[in-house]
Structures are given as structure tokens and as C-alpha cells.
Amino acid sequence: MATAHWSVPLQCHEQAAVCHSLTIRCPQPPSSSELRRRLEQVGELAEGVLWERRTRERSTAPEAQQYAEQEARRPLRATSGPRLRITLVRHTDDVADLVLVAARDALPRAALGDLAGFLTGGSLPRAGRHGTARETSGAGAAPLAGPEWGLGDLARRGLVGSARFSTTVRENPVDRKLLISAIAIVLARYDAEETPRIALLDPDAAGPDALSKYVLKYDETMSVAAFLAGGPETPEPAGEPATELGGGLAIPVGMVFGEWDDARQYYPCLAPVFPLTLQAEQRPDRSWSGTCWYDEGAIDPRIAHAFVEQVAYVAQWLADLGESGEELPLSATPLMPAERAADIVRRGATPPIAVTSAAGSTVHGRFEDLVRRHPDAVCVTDGTRTLTYRQLDEQAELMAEGLRSSGAVPGSMVGVCLERDATLVVTLLAILKSGCAYVPMDVTYPHERLRYTVGSAGVRVVVAAADVFPVVEGVRCVAPEELLRLGERSVSRGRTTPCDENDPAYIIYTSGSTGRPKGVVVPHRNVLALVEGTAEDFGLGADDVWTMFHSSAFDFSVWEIWGCLLTGGQLVVVPFWITRDTGEFHALLAERRVTVLNQTPSAFLPLVAQDRESPAELAVRLVIFGGEPLDARELLPWFARHPQAECRLVNMFGITETTVHVTAQTVTPQAALQGSRSVGPALPGWSVSVRGPRGEVLPVGAAGEIWVGGAGVARHYQGQPELTARRFVIDPVTGERIYRSGDKGRMRPDGSLEHLGRIDSQVKIRGYRIEPDEIRNVLLGAPSVSGATVVVHHDESGDRAADRLDAYVVLKRGTTVAMVAEHARQLLPDYMVPATVTELDAIPLTINGKVDVAQLPAPTAARPAATESPDPVETGSADRLERDMLDIWSRHLRTQVGPEDNFFALGGNSLLVVRVLAEVKELGAPKITVRDFYRNSFARQFIQLVRERITLASDAPATTGGARS
Incomplete structure (x- = not known):
């Protein structure tokens, strides 16, 4: 066309x-x-x-x-x-x-x-049919903005395009009412959250009378017959202008009706009056021929063409339906032919990259191939010890023997709960070599969560340091050192445990809405496909130095560890406290000459600020973003110091259930300026499509649920067959197994994906995937809590470091919010513990019985009980130092802080800690590490710590007098 x-x-x-x-x-x-x-x-x-x-x-x-x-x-x-x-x-x-x-x-x-x-020779026009004295009303002014689904290119504003459409003559012809109804149905699929609104432009009328509008009641559960019966009869006056030049868009589609004339060409407007201005002319045989005018600054040409094709298709379908489909629901209306839907799905899939048959079919088999080729290359370092590929392989072999001796049966699940160091990497490889799958758990998790995880996964052996893991009946806890000793004494060393690409490699537990985390079972082949699908494009190889920055219980670590070790790189394991200190982490990046960096946007932004202040030069050539949505505009300061030709920034969308990453989009300075939300096309071997509530394929531009297929789809949820059946389904279009992500997105005409957040209540805070309902269920499990809800607070400034979880509870007599907060801390990891707990008489509900978030009061910080406070410390309540420190805490926590308050009980987090310490340093105080802060998280403790450090450094001149007592 x-x-x-x-x-x-x-x-x-x-x-x-x-x-x-x-x-x-x-x-x-x-x-x-x-x-x-x-x-x-x-x-x-x-x-x-x-x-x-x-x-x-x-x-x-x-x-x-x-x-x-x-x-x-x-x-x-x-x-x-x-x-x-x-x-x-x-x-x-x-x-x-x-x-x-x-x-x-x-x-x-x-x-x-x-x-x-x-x-041209006709009769004289009748009087009163025209005049030249009228002033133009301006009601037809064309907007410069379009609907979000239009995906126009602002650089092409003013370039007008046209798309033709037509209907054919059938037994039941399409009339005006049916054509408008078809537009409403198509509009509802493009934006399910908006009531379909269609304007009518009458070129035979003047002034305000020329413009009217249809607002159609639309509910996909109603029948087609009921919708058509209640459809547009008489348009309403437009009232306020339907569009406003350069302003917000009120009506996305406008119609102009007319009669076809072979001898005449009529243009109802010389620039689109609406983002999509449809001129429909009826031929003598009652078929329609039409043209859609659009501005490419508001509507992408490919979307405009698809839109009018869909309008014509739906109109023809409604006409052909006649009385035979009176009871059909609107949801049954097809938007496009099946072959067109299949074509959209095919465009969202990227073919896999061919791999040589000599490559190993398991993660550890692929690693062993690299050991044979580069045995003496540096493999892993954690700052205290360094292992080559051969040494890591040999230690993992010994530990695998130890695991077998400890009762780890091939095909079973082995728990891992270790600090981040080289030993952790050895342990993970050893578990795979033993024919088992690893179940990583963070050492900071509450004991109750650790107990639940091993019970859910069926773990019988846990590798953990002494006195770290709680006692669980039927579960043996063994230290890495003990496994090495058992391996050295084994007489069957070097045997191969049967294992193939379909066997589980790991189970990672993510937040679940039922109040318990859910385990995602991922096989070896998925991890290999991830590495194969990215290695060539990213240029991954033996010259690269990676960091392992994230917890092994967070699936980003799967990419960090195996993306590095299966491409011959060197892995630098970052100790926990350095991950919490931006200054120390930047110094480590410079010292170790790290080339590949993986970060959540929340963690990267403080690093950008640190990089501007530090004289140390970085060698980073590739930064991978994941874990949460990226605001590309925040990357502009990084581009100022690190040109795109020297350091490539890649925004990746992914899910634990689809093996870490799904798509990849290189972020350019131009894309950062435009605030692009694209996360790119699917990785080789993966597929993405956007679907409606019933799995129907949505057109390009329309927002819906992201479905992910291909090489990354996990096996199942551990021990949850019903949930597995709901989320891992057979795609009715392709017949292949696919994952319903619950994420909201839209496909762009170029095949890339825009990620628009979650459809359900799940949220991402600082890269962590959180189900508020899980937290709510934990709160309801506390003694004397009769009602609870959890909401996410996003700071108005857009500062992600200030994002927090606020809890509201209804308590019975004798219970305090501090007791509820402590109950949550015993069951939830730190990142899921609400920053505030506020007591209510009742949870406010809407008329539909849902929580009325607008009626919730401002949250009250859950201040610790007196018994939780440490021993008294003199704070010097009248001195300047105390005022300065409390002022800094108050500004960053956005609440009034007193000497007895705890930073984390008031909503503090690791990102805010870094900011506080930076400001304290600017006042002239000696350096205080993040670890020091965590150990002195009560205000009076921290003030005393600063005072002591100043006293020790009293012989050094202060840069300013602000921090001096």
C-alpha cells in the first residue's frame, strides 16, 4: 500500500x-x-x-x-x-x-x-451556499502530539502521510454506523484503558458546528449485538476543542464522510485535524474507499497503515456476521486475519545463533572446554585469592566428590548460602559437576525464609559456613572446607556424573503473591543459549574482566558468573561491603581494569556521580543494565566522560523465568536525549510478543502483556503445578511453549520492545522483584494484626533512591507497630521489609472493595521500641556536630530525625547511605565506610562515631568547619 x-x-x-x-x-x-x-x-x-x-x-x-x-x-x-x-x-x-x-x-x-x-460550465451556485466573510474557527487545529501507541518520530513533524483502506460489497454492506463501531473496537484494543472517542468533522458546516464527537460505551464482555445496538446514533457536540495545538490530545481519531466522485479529488484538510484523520467515501455500490491522513511526528506510518487495515477488516467482519453472531462477546472480534497476527509474532522472534557441535551441552561441560584451551588464564579473584581456570576446575572437582560423599545424589537440589568470594564460585561449579542443581540463598536472609526455601526445593544438603545456616530437620549443612577434605579422601575422584542440557542447573526463588517466594527451575541449555546469544554481539572474550556485583540469589549473578566464565573472561568477585560503598567500588573497577560491568540503574547512578569526581580512569567498555526500568536521560553525564565509541551501554529486559535477559538495546546519546524506553529486540533464540487478556496478538503500538518464548523459557515453578500451568502456556499462534510475564509492554514497528512496568501489583525497587501481596501476607501472619496493605511510594522528584514500601496495619489491643515491623524483619529479606508501618482503625476501601490508596494517610515511621535501642551514648545535644548530622539525615530521609532514631527504621537504604556519607565527607569529617555506617545506624551512634573520627584526626586541618564540634 x-x-x-x-x-x-x-x-x-x-x-x-x-x-x-x-x-x-x-x-x-x-x-x-x-x-x-x-x-x-x-x-x-x-x-x-x-x-x-x-x-x-x-x-x-x-x-x-x-x-x-x-x-x-x-x-x-x-x-x-x-x-x-x-x-x-x-x-x-x-x-x-x-x-x-x-x-x-x-x-x-x-x-x-x-x-x-x-x-467548469455548470449552473450558477444557489445563494446562501457560501460566503467569504466568515473567520476560521480554528477548531480544526492539528495537534503536535499523538497517542502513546502512535510511536511517531518528532524529527518528522510536519511530514504528512496517507494510508488507503477499503471495504468490499457483500450481502450485508458496511454503513457509517458500522464503520464508526469498527473504529471504536480497534481503538479499544490499542488503548484498553481509554474509552473510545471518535470525532466527526463535517466540511459542510462552519464554526463549532463542524465538529462533533462520539463517546462509545465499551465493555468486551457485552455482546456484539448489544454494542452495535447502543452504538453511535447521533454525535454529541464536541464541547471543548477536540485537539489543542501543541498540547494534550483529547481525541485520537476523526472521521470525514463523503460520496465518491471519479471526476473529483477532495481533500477535507491539508494537514491532519486529528492524529488519525480518516476520510471515507461511499461508492455507488455501497462499498467504501478511504484515506487516512496522519502526521509522522504523531503516528508511525506502519502503525497508520495497520490501523486502517484493521478498521476495514473489523467493519467487514461485523457486516458479514449479521444476525448469526448476536450472542458473541466483543472480545471475540478479531482485529486482523490469523496470518497477519502470526506475522507480528514472527517479527518478534530472533533466530538462534548456530553453535558448533564440539561445544559442551552443559554449563560445566562448556567450562571444561575452556579449561582445556586456556588452563593457566586467570579465572576468578576476590581480592584475597586468585584461581586460574585449571585451579578452579580442580577445586570444583574435589568439592563435587565431597558433595557425593555428603549425600548429594545426581539430579537433586543442593543449597548454597555463602558470602561472595571465590569459594562461592567454586561451590556453584562443583554442584553442577556433581550432577545436581544449585539453590542459592543470601546469607542476610532471615532464618525462616531460608527454612522455607530448602523445604520448597527439596534440598537435603546445604553448603554454608559454620553457624550461618539454621538447623533444619533432615537437611545436612556442610562447609566448603569440609567438602574439599572429603573430596581429597575420595577413591572415585574424576568420575563423570551423567547430566545433559535438559537437567536443571539452578533454582532461584523470587517474590510470590501468596506470601511465599516461588522457585524457578532453569535447565543448563537456557544458560548456554544466553551466552551464545550475546557473546558475538557484545564481543565477549578472554580479554574481558567482569565483576560479580550481585547476590547469587539474584538472577543477575547467573549472567555475571557464567557470561564471564563461559567466554574465557576473568571474574572479580566484589565483597558485600564494597558493593555498598560507591567510592570503594569505583576504585576497585579502576584498579582491576574491569571491562564488563552489570548494574541496575539504581546502583549505576551513584557510580556516575562518583566517576565525575574521581581522578581514576576506568577501562569499562560495556555496561549492561537490567533488573528495573532505565530512564535513559540519566545516562547523559556518563556519555560526557565516556564516549559511545569507547563504552557501549546496553539496556536489557529480562525475567528470572526466562533466564535473566530477553532483549537488548544499545543506548545512544541521541536515545538518552529522547528518553527512549526501548529495551530492544529479542536476543537470538528468544521471542517476544504483546498480547491481550485472552492471549490474542495485539497490533504494533498497542500496550498489553509481554509473552516470552524461545530458548530462555524455564522448566517450571518448583512444586507449584497450578501456577506453572497458568504462567507457562502453549501459544495458540505458534504451538510453542511460552511464558506469560505479567509485564506490560508494546512492540515498536522495528521489532523492538518497550517495557512499561507491571500489569499486576508486582514492583521493582532498586532492582529487586517484589510482590506487595507477599509482604501483606507476612504482616497478616503477625500476632494481633487483623488487616494490612502495602503500597509503593515513589518520590515526586523521580529519585529512585527514595522509593520505599509503606505498610498499613489494623492492630488489636496490646500490639505495636514496632512489634509488627520486627515480625516482618524476621521473615523477609531487608529489601522487602517496609520502610514504614502505620496503624489504622480500618483499611479504607473503594466501592468495589479494593484498597482506596488515595484515602491512606501519610505514613508514620516504625520507630524501634526502647528495648531495641543500644546502650546510651552521649550525643552532646547542643553542639553543632549533632545539628549537622541530624539535618543531613532528615533531608535525605525526608522526615524529622531525632538522636534516638534508626536510619533504616525510617526508610533508609543502601543508596541513601552513600549519599549521606558523601555529604558528611563534604563537611570535613574523616572518611567513614559503609560498613561503619551499618554498624552505627542509630543517629546518636553515628554522631558519636563521627566525633571520635574527628578527634583522632584533630591534628589534620579541616576543609570546612561545618563538621567540627
């Missing part, structure tokens, strides 16, 4: 939108004097109204037709000039095109047609 283009300068957009034109082919054109004489008869002749042009082509030549069209699309110069322009375009074969351009309010369509007929 060809698209006609013409350009309308932005300053002329409004004027062009209120003009229309009519072109008539004249086989025997009138002379110029005859035209003037006829114009005098109707009183239209004025200076600058009549023009004559000659082409060098015959009338049948495409160039001659294009010239006439250009004249027809050229708006009047200004509202203060003539309200009519007539151009006679003469061709070399004595055929001419008469082109009339007028302001609609000055000369409506009927009057324009009468005038054109008279000028």
Missing part, C-alpha cells in the same frame, strides 16, 4: 488543518478570461485568488498528476489574506486540472463543489 507524503511546516500546521481543496479534471478547460468572468458573477474575484500554471507533461504523466496534487495540498498563506485560491494547471495536451483551495469556514464543502461546477 503506497503512502503519499507532503511536508507542512510547523508554523503552517494550524492553517493547513482548517483548509480543504477540490481538484477537477477538465478535458476542455475554460480560458482564463472565462474563469474571471464566471468568478465575477459569484462575487469571488479578488486579487491573488486566480492563478494559472503550465506543466511540461501530458495530463496522463505521473509528474503532471503530482503537480496538481501539490497545488491541492498547498494551504492558504494566512488567515488575513484571501480565503480562496483557484489554480488552473494546464498540461501540454490541452487538458487541465482546476484546483480550488479554501478555508472550510469560509467556503464549506458543498459551496466549494458548487463553485467548481460553475467554473
Whole structure:
């Protein structure tokens, strides 16, 4: 379907939108004097109204037709000039095109047609059909913004495109009402959250009467017959302008109806009055031929073409349905033919990269291939010990023997609960070598969560340091050192445990809405596919130095560890406290010459600020973002110091259930300036598509649920067959197994994906995936709690470091919010513990019985009970140091802080700790580490610590006097 283009300068957009034109082919054109004489008869002749042009082509030549069209699309110069322009375009074969351009309010369509007929030899127009004294109302001003699903390119504003559509003649023809109903159905699929609104532009009316609107009641559960019966009968007055130049968009689609005339070409507007302006003309046989006009700054051409195709398809389907489908629900209305839906799904899939058969089919098998090729290359370092590929492999072999001796049966699950160091990496590899799957758990998790995890996964052996893991009946806890000793004594060392690519490699537990985390079972083949699908594009190899920054219980670590070790790189394991101290982490990146860095956006932004202040030069060439949505605009300061040619930034969308990453988008400075939300196309071997509530394929641009298929789809949820059946389904389009992510997104015309957050209540805070309902269920499990809800507070400034979880509880007598907060800390990891707990008499509900978030009061910090406070410390309540420190804490926590308050009980987090310490340092205090802060998290403890450090450094000059007592 060809698209006609013409350009309308932005300053002329409004004027062009209120003009229309009519072109008539004249086989025997009138002379110029005859035209003037006829114009005098109707009183239209004025200076600058009549023009004559000659082409060098015959009338049948495409160039001659294009010239006439250009004249027809050229708006009047200004509202203060003539309200009519007539151009006679003469061709070399004595055929001419008469082109009339007028302001609609000055000369409506009927009057324009009468005038054109008279000028070409017809009868004199009837009086009262037109006039030149009216002023244009401006109601047709074209907006510069379009609906979100339009995905227009602002750089192409003013470039007008057209898309043709048509219906055919069937037993039941399409009428106007059916065409409008079809538009409403299509609009509802593009934006399910908006009531379909369609404007009607009447070129035969003037002023406000020219514009009216339809607001259609739409519910997909109602029948098609009921919808059509209650559909548009009489349009309502438009009231407020349907569009506002340069402002917010009120109505995305406008209709102009007319009758088809083979001898005339009518343009109802010379710039789109609405983002999509549909001109529909009915032929004598009752079929429709139409054109959609759109501005490419508001609507992508591919979306415009698809939209009108879908309108024509739905209209024809409704007409053909007749009375046979009266009871069909609106949800059954197909938006497009099945083959078109399949084509959209195919465009969202990326073919896998071919891998040589010599490569190992398991994670540890692939690692062993690298050991044979590069045995002495540095493999892992943690700052205290360094292992080559051969040494790591040998230690893992010994530990695997120890695991077998400890009762780890091939195919079983082995728990891991270790600090981040080289031993952790050895342990994970050893578990795989033993034919088992690893179940990582963070050492900071509450004991109750650890007990639940091993019980859910069926773990019988846990590798953990002494006195770290709680006692669990039937579970043996063994230290890494003990496993190595058992392996050295084994007589069967070196044996191979049967294992293939379909066996589980690991189970990672994520937040679950039931109040308990859910385990995602991922096989070896998925991890290998992830590495194979990215290694070539990212240029991963033996020269790279990676960091393992994240907890092994967070699936980002799967990418960090195996992305590095299966491509021959060197892995730098970052100790926990360095991950919490931006300054120390930046120094480590510089010292170790790290080239590949993986970060959540929340963790990367403080690093950007640190990089601006530090003289140390980084060697980072690749930064991978994941874990949470990225605001690309925040990367501009990084580009200022690290040009794109030297350091590539890649935004990746992924889910634990689809093996860490799904898509990849290189972020350019231009994309950062535009605030691009694209997360890119699917990785090789993966597929993405956007679906409606019933799994129907949504068109490009429409927002819906992201479905992920291909190489990354996990096996199942451990021990939860019903949940597995709901989320891991067979795609009705492809017949393949696919994962319903619960994430909201839209496909772009280029095949890339925009990630728009969650459909359900799940949230991401500082990269952690959190189900508020899990926290709510934990709170309801506390003694004497009869009601609870959890909401996410996003700071108005957009500062992600200030995002927090606020809990509201209804308590029985004798219970305090401090007791509830302590109950939550015993069951939930730190990142899921609510920052505030507020007591209510009752949870406010909407009329539908849902929590009325708007009625919740401002949260109250859950201050610790007196018994939780440490031993008294003198704070010096009247001195300047205390005032300075409390002021810093209060500003960053956005609440008034007293000496007895705890930083984390008031909503503090690791990102805010870094900011507080940076400001304390600016006041002249000696350096205080993040670890020091965590150990002194009560305000009076921290003030005392600062005082002691200043005393120790009293012989050194202070940069400012602010921090001096």
C-alpha cells in the first residue's frame, strides 16, 4: 500500500488543518478570461485568488498528476489574506486540472463543489451556499502530539502521510454506523484503558458546528449485538476543542464522510485535524474507499497503515456476521486475519545463533572446554585469592566428590548460602559437576525464609559456613572446607556424573503473591543459549574482566558468573561491603581494569556521580543494565566522560523465568536525549510478543502483556503445578511453549520492545522483584494484626533512591507497630521489609472493595521500641556536630530525625547511605565506610562515631568547619 507524503511546516500546521481543496479534471478547460468572468458573477474575484500554471507533461504523466496534487495540498498563506485560491494547471495536451483551495469556514464543502461546477460550465451556485466573510474557527487545529501507541518520530513533524483502506460489497454492506463501531473496537484494543472517542468533522458546516464527537460505551464482555445496538446514533457536540495545538490530545481519531466522485479529488484538510484523520467515501455500490491522513511526528506510518487495515477488516467482519453472531462477546472480534497476527509474532522472534557441535551441552561441560584451551588464564579473584581456570576446575572437582560423599545424589537440589568470594564460585561449579542443581540463598536472609526455601526445593544438603545456616530437620549443612577434605579422601575422584542440557542447573526463588517466594527451575541449555546469544554481539572474550556485583540469589549473578566464565573472561568477585560503598567500588573497577560491568540503574547512578569526581580512569567498555526500568536521560553525564565509541551501554529486559535477559538495546546519546524506553529486540533464540487478556496478538503500538518464548523459557515453578500451568502456556499462534510475564509492554514497528512496568501489583525497587501481596501476607501472619496493605511510594522528584514500601496495619489491643515491623524483619529479606508501618482503625476501601490508596494517610515511621535501642551514648545535644548530622539525615530521609532514631527504621537504604556519607565527607569529617555506617545506624551512634573520627584526626586541618564540634 503506497503512502503519499507532503511536508507542512510547523508554523503552517494550524492553517493547513482548517483548509480543504477540490481538484477537477477538465478535458476542455475554460480560458482564463472565462474563469474571471464566471468568478465575477459569484462575487469571488479578488486579487491573488486566480492563478494559472503550465506543466511540461501530458495530463496522463505521473509528474503532471503530482503537480496538481501539490497545488491541492498547498494551504492558504494566512488567515488575513484571501480565503480562496483557484489554480488552473494546464498540461501540454490541452487538458487541465482546476484546483480550488479554501478555508472550510469560509467556503464549506458543498459551496466549494458548487463553485467548481460553475467554473467548469455548470449552473450558477444557489445563494446562501457560501460566503467569504466568515473567520476560521480554528477548531480544526492539528495537534503536535499523538497517542502513546502512535510511536511517531518528532524529527518528522510536519511530514504528512496517507494510508488507503477499503471495504468490499457483500450481502450485508458496511454503513457509517458500522464503520464508526469498527473504529471504536480497534481503538479499544490499542488503548484498553481509554474509552473510545471518535470525532466527526463535517466540511459542510462552519464554526463549532463542524465538529462533533462520539463517546462509545465499551465493555468486551457485552455482546456484539448489544454494542452495535447502543452504538453511535447521533454525535454529541464536541464541547471543548477536540485537539489543542501543541498540547494534550483529547481525541485520537476523526472521521470525514463523503460520496465518491471519479471526476473529483477532495481533500477535507491539508494537514491532519486529528492524529488519525480518516476520510471515507461511499461508492455507488455501497462499498467504501478511504484515506487516512496522519502526521509522522504523531503516528508511525506502519502503525497508520495497520490501523486502517484493521478498521476495514473489523467493519467487514461485523457486516458479514449479521444476525448469526448476536450472542458473541466483543472480545471475540478479531482485529486482523490469523496470518497477519502470526506475522507480528514472527517479527518478534530472533533466530538462534548456530553453535558448533564440539561445544559442551552443559554449563560445566562448556567450562571444561575452556579449561582445556586456556588452563593457566586467570579465572576468578576476590581480592584475597586468585584461581586460574585449571585451579578452579580442580577445586570444583574435589568439592563435587565431597558433595557425593555428603549425600548429594545426581539430579537433586543442593543449597548454597555463602558470602561472595571465590569459594562461592567454586561451590556453584562443583554442584553442577556433581550432577545436581544449585539453590542459592543470601546469607542476610532471615532464618525462616531460608527454612522455607530448602523445604520448597527439596534440598537435603546445604553448603554454608559454620553457624550461618539454621538447623533444619533432615537437611545436612556442610562447609566448603569440609567438602574439599572429603573430596581429597575420595577413591572415585574424576568420575563423570551423567547430566545433559535438559537437567536443571539452578533454582532461584523470587517474590510470590501468596506470601511465599516461588522457585524457578532453569535447565543448563537456557544458560548456554544466553551466552551464545550475546557473546558475538557484545564481543565477549578472554580479554574481558567482569565483576560479580550481585547476590547469587539474584538472577543477575547467573549472567555475571557464567557470561564471564563461559567466554574465557576473568571474574572479580566484589565483597558485600564494597558493593555498598560507591567510592570503594569505583576504585576497585579502576584498579582491576574491569571491562564488563552489570548494574541496575539504581546502583549505576551513584557510580556516575562518583566517576565525575574521581581522578581514576576506568577501562569499562560495556555496561549492561537490567533488573528495573532505565530512564535513559540519566545516562547523559556518563556519555560526557565516556564516549559511545569507547563504552557501549546496553539496556536489557529480562525475567528470572526466562533466564535473566530477553532483549537488548544499545543506548545512544541521541536515545538518552529522547528518553527512549526501548529495551530492544529479542536476543537470538528468544521471542517476544504483546498480547491481550485472552492471549490474542495485539497490533504494533498497542500496550498489553509481554509473552516470552524461545530458548530462555524455564522448566517450571518448583512444586507449584497450578501456577506453572497458568504462567507457562502453549501459544495458540505458534504451538510453542511460552511464558506469560505479567509485564506490560508494546512492540515498536522495528521489532523492538518497550517495557512499561507491571500489569499486576508486582514492583521493582532498586532492582529487586517484589510482590506487595507477599509482604501483606507476612504482616497478616503477625500476632494481633487483623488487616494490612502495602503500597509503593515513589518520590515526586523521580529519585529512585527514595522509593520505599509503606505498610498499613489494623492492630488489636496490646500490639505495636514496632512489634509488627520486627515480625516482618524476621521473615523477609531487608529489601522487602517496609520502610514504614502505620496503624489504622480500618483499611479504607473503594466501592468495589479494593484498597482506596488515595484515602491512606501519610505514613508514620516504625520507630524501634526502647528495648531495641543500644546502650546510651552521649550525643552532646547542643553542639553543632549533632545539628549537622541530624539535618543531613532528615533531608535525605525526608522526615524529622531525632538522636534516638534508626536510619533504616525510617526508610533508609543502601543508596541513601552513600549519599549521606558523601555529604558528611563534604563537611570535613574523616572518611567513614559503609560498613561503619551499618554498624552505627542509630543517629546518636553515628554522631558519636563521627566525633571520635574527628578527634583522632584533630591534628589534620579541616576543609570546612561545618563538621567540627
